[in-house]
Amino acid sequence: MQQLKHAGFIFLLFFLIESLTLPTKPQDVDNINVSRKFIDENLASMAIITFAQYVQEATFDDMEMLIRDVMKYRDKCLEGKTLPECSQLANDMLQEMICSMEGLPQKYNFSHCCSKVDFKRRLCFLYNKKANVGFLPPFPTLDPEEKCEAIKNARDSFLNQYIYEVARRNSFVFAPTLLTVAARFEEVTKTCCEEQQKANCFQAKAIPITQYLKAFSSYQKYVCGALMKFGPKVLNSINIAVFSKKFPNIEFKELTSLLEDVSSMYHGCCAGDVLQCIRDQSQVMSHICSKQDSISSKIKECCEKKIPEREDCIINSNKDDRPMNVSPTEAKFTGSEHMCQERDTDPDDFFARFLYEYSRSHSDLSTPELLRIAGVYKDLLADCCDRETLTDCYHHMEIKFNVTTGKSLQMVQQECEHFQNLGQDGLKYHYFIKLTKIAPQLSTEELISLGNDMVTALITCCTLSDEFACVDDLADLVLGELCGINENRTINPAVDHCCTANFAFRRPCFESLKADKTYVPPPLSQDLSVFPADWCQSQNEELQGKKNRFLIEAVRLRPQLADKELLSVLARFISGVEKCCAVPEPEACFREERQNIG
Incomplete structure (x- = not known):
């Protein structure tokens, strides 16, 4: 995790319908065929990701209803491509379907988006996404034996629910990152379900997956934030710096050509235009691999891999001398x-x-x-x-x-x-x-x-x-x-x-x-010296989490205190809790200790 780098984004529902407008150069046709195969194999997962990211509060049952509608629409339009409703962009049609689900916009508070059209609706759905997911319940966890039983008896349903839960909590993460996370999770379940110590196996092998998701999520949000807050010139500058460092042998003319594809990709991905995103993301990698001699000597093996391993490999390849x-x-x-x-x-x-x-x-x-x-x-x-x-x-x-x-x-x-x-x-x-x-x-x-x-x-x-x-x-x-x-x-x-x-x-x-000079602390009715009885039962990570939250609350209540004084308040509070949790009547003990807390 030394450097967090680029990631791609892949999703398509109606590729066959809209592919008539795609370029027809030989390498583009090859690129289209590769992309289409990958899409066909991952269609359901991609639809789940899109819906879960747009309507994070929705239930898994809501999502399944939409997916059924999507599949019906796809089959209908494959039979009758000239139907008026089949001429819409994939993302627009998906949003239309979400808005048409009875009671859903009102239930999850996005009716204001459904009242808009075209670009304004797309932007509204985008701005409706929430990065802070404190409103969602904790990520559901299963006992290792239950996981293994679930994937054995109902693999597709189990993995679909996993993708749904991850996607709704990572609403700005690009789809191929989430698909890679899901693929790695499936590999982990296969490995760990064969182990005797299943719990230890799951715990150890989940860490790299979490790190992967965090790293790519951070970079994707970073670049999209730059684009949305500062515009395309700043996005272009970021990409010039990143690609010039990574591929220092590339000529400026070739870099400019590549950046046209890269910028287009981020415009589509960051705006939630899933169709443009898959086209452009695949085009970027195809562009790089077709010009290896003039771009990089370190990506030959990467370009021989399949989607999405090819993208990951290029992203993580070493920079040229x-x-x-x-x-x-x-x-x-x-x-x-x-x-x-x-x-x-x-x-x-x-x-x-x-x-x-x-x-x-x-x-x-x-x-x-x-x-x-x-x-x-x-x-x-x-x-x-x-x-x-x-x-x-x-x-x-x-x-x-x-x-x-x-x-x-x-x-x-x-x-x-x-x-x-x-x-x-x-x-x-x-x-x-x-x-x-x-x-x-x-x-x-x-x-x-x-x-x-x-x-x-x-x-x-x-x-x-x-x-x-x-x-x-x-x-x-x-x-x-x-x-x-x-x-x-x-x-x-x-x-x-x-x-x-x-x-x-x-x-x-x-x-x-x-x-912050504009901040007005809450009234001191929230007394820091009130004894928290549940601390006596807390251990390790849970206890550390309580210490962290106590310190932040102390800063909110007393922002005028110097850092050393705030740390002293924390130390005295922890000392008082430890002392009083060791006696038969901790609350009475703490009432005596409270004057030491400050």
């Missing part, structure tokens, strides 16, 4: 007399070329840092081009780049020092306090998740040789989670400003935030 002819500083961008003229001729192309050249020659930098450098360069050039004498101005550019990177490096070093000095629990408390002070409006579970993610990033990265890029990339994903995907998410003025002002500089912006 930097070509010998690539210079760390490109003179035509920092010392040419014609820079301003070239910039004015085609600004988008000019700055894209700069980011491409800088990224492929500085592959040790994080993606956010490369975007910061590009932003600094754009501002510096604007200043230089307004002056009569340009030479002196140009010479300062590399210095400015180094200063920008130095500030980011210092931020990472400080975070890794926290990791070294505080230990894992202390580091968690540090981030719980910090995040709660700047964003107390977030739910306790969100704050715990964000804090844990920051700790995971530092534990993962702070002992690596590429510590800087790893920390900066992963920490930026955490901020992506905090800021959310939808542009209508709001937390408080300071946080909202950092989330929307400048994508590349979100990290420095958040680093400078103090406690």
Whole structure:
């Protein structure tokens, strides 16, 4: 999990109907046939994912009703392709079916979406998705023996319910990621059901699946959040930096061609247009594999794999070595007399070329840092081009780049020092306090998740040789989670400003935030010194979870306290609980201890 990278997205209901409009070049036809075969084999699972992500509150029975309607519609339109109702886009028709289910829009509160049409309806369904799934019941768990019995006697139903439960809790995750999760889960059940110690087997083998889902989910939400909040130019910049670092041998013209497919893919995937998503995602991988010689020497084996293993393999392949002819500083961008003229001729192309050249020659930098450098360069050039004498101005550019990177490096070093000095629990408390002070409006579970993610990033990265890029990339994903995907998410003025002002500089912006000045703590009727009787029965993870929630609640109630004072409150409270849980009458003991808590 050093770097979280790209993932694809695959779904199609009515491929045969709409394939008449697809390109007909030989490689495109091959690509279509491969995609169609994969779709035919996974149609039911894909339909489940789509419905579960759109209507997260819906029951499994609701979902089964819709799937029956979808299959009837598909069979009808395969027989009569010219029927008027068969000319709609797949995603529009699916939303129409959801809206037509009796009582469903009212029951699950999306009638306002059904009253809209076309693009506005699509956008409404998208904005109706919820990343925070605290409203859903806990993920259902079965005894290992029950799991094995269920998959033995009713495999399809068991796996369908698993996909449904995972998809509704991960409403922004791309479908192929969820299909891969389901496939890996099925493999785990096959393996573990043959073992004597089934419970231990399931527990151990579930961890990599959870990590896979979390990693790909974070990156997908990060990129889609960038697109939806900042627009296609920022999305394009991210992809230029990522692909230039990963494939430094690629020529700019070839990169530009590839990015057209990549950008189209993300537009479709992030907007929920499942048909465009499968076309473009498959086209991206086909494009890369058809140009291996000019793109990468590390993906030959990947391109021989099937969907979706091919995509996963390419995503996780090693980056190529930097070509010998690539210079760390490109003179035509920092010392040419014609820079301003070239910039004015085609600004988008000019700055894209700069980011491409800088990224492929500085592959040790994080993606956010490369975007910061590009932003600094754009501002510096604007200043230089307004002056009569340009030479002196140009010479300062590399210095400015180094200063920008130095500030980011210092931020990472400080975070890794926290990791070294505080230990894992202390580091968690540090981030719980910090995040709660700047964003107390977030739910306790969100704050715990964000804090844990920051700790995971530092534990993962702070002992690596590429510590800087790893920390900066992963920490930026955490901020992506905090800021959310939808542009209508709001937390408080300071946080909202950092989330929307400048994508590349979100990290420095958040680093400078103090406690939210607009926040009004709840009345102290919620007394921190009230004895929690259930703590005496709690152990291990459950007990740690209670400590985490207590600390966050203490910050909400007393945000004016310094970090050390808040940790002292927590320590005194835990000490009081431990002492009193050891005596016959813990509540009476705690009443005596409460004055020590503060």
